[in-house]
Amino acid sequence: MPIVEKVKRFLQSPNGRRLTEQGRRLAADPRNRERARGMLTRMRRR
Numbered sequence: 001m002p003i004v005e006k007v008k009r010f011l012q013s014p015n016g017r018r019l020t021e022q023g024r025r026l027a028a029d030p031r032n033r034e035r036a037r038g039m040l041t042r043m044r045r046r
Helices: 003-012 014-028 030-045
Strands: none
Touching: 003 014, 014 030
């Protein structure tokens, strides 16, 4: 089974939906967005 199919099946499972919703809530927090931007900036400098 290709990896894309495995990911699709996981995202449709109850655990996948729960993690997706948790990710959306975390991404909506401005503090978390700023932390993610800072991390990406540091990674790009290397």
